[in-house]
Amino acid sequence: MIIERRITFTLDDEGLPAWKLNRLKTLAGYFRSVVVIHNISQLRMANVEQAMRMISLGCMPGDLCQLMIEGSDAELACMVLTDFVTEHCHLVCTGHRHLSQREAKAEIALPFAYELSQLLPLSQLGASSLDKDGVLTQISRQCAPGQSDKAARLLEQMQAREAVSSTAMGNGIALPHILTPDVEVPVVVLAPLVQPVEWGAKRGPVSCVVGLVLPAPPLREYLLAFSSFSKRLLEPDFCQLLTEHSRPEVLKAVVLDSLSLPFR
Structure with a gap:
């Protein structure tokens, strides 16, 4: 299996100097699973068995990385390689167990305050599915928890933006x-969807929505960060x-990493 x-x-x-790469290659060699x-x-990306490909990754301090392990003994390999990562890098998460807040050491910094959250599961929202308006409604509410008037204004502004052109990126x-004066710091809501939703564009349905609310007028740092993120979506x-x-x-780590790239 x-x-x-x-x-x-x-x-x-x-970063990942040669001695770390060699150690990673040695550890991966103990298992039948393929490690990338x-x-x-x-x-x-590169197979850890291919030394030159590993070097060509151009790994720099602060880079976000992931070990992808596939094979019959991937669980055991994951346990061993998690220990290596914990010792020599900053662990975000591992596939064989959940981390406590104390264990999860990685924190990707941005040069400004922000709020970032993930949309609650459908079971907690009291819904079996969401359409486009439903997703926008829940994002607006999460941007303004407990503030129904503010959430309603944000929803109205999001719907007005969608009326200009669909924000489906492909x-x-x-x-x-x-952009709105209703928030003081950038607010990001991540909404991975269980079922794809039509977003009113020829680019097809969407399975992940990233709601973004920026203060108006925006600071230069906000524009640099979120321009970097939107370019990555291409x-x-x-x-x-x-x-x-x-x-x-x-x-969270993937999004924050893309936002932080202009400031490294």
Whole structure:
């Protein structure tokens, strides 16, 4: 039976020097499973058995990476490689167990305050499914918890933006976004969808929605960060990261990593 496991982490100030790469290659060689390292920040990947490909990843301090492990003994390999990552990098999450807040050391910093959350599961929202308006409604409410008037204003502004043109970006992603004086810091709501939703565009249905509310007028840092994120959405490989991962800590890390790229 083929098992799949993932280990997500950020690199420390050393990055991935040759001695770490060699150690990773040695550990992976103990198992029958195939181990691939994916540098998410650089959108490059390589089998850990291929030394030159590993070097070509261009890993830099702070890069977000993921070990993808597939094979009959992937669970055991994941346990061993998690120990390696914990010792030499900053662990975000691992596929063989959930981390406590104390264990999850990785924190990708941005040079400004922000709010980032993930949409609650349908069971907690009291719904069996959501259409486009339903998703926008829930995003607006999450941007203004307990403030029905403010949430209603945000929803109205989002719907007005959608009336201009659909915010479907292609590759299964929608990016509803507004500038408004109703918020003081950028607010991001991640909404991975159980069932794809039609978003009023020829680019097809979406399976992950990223709601973005920026203060008006926006600071230069906000524009740099979110312009970087929107450009990444033009990369199919990056969009796949958002649509195939539902674990909140991975989605959060992927989004924050893309926002932080202009400031490294």
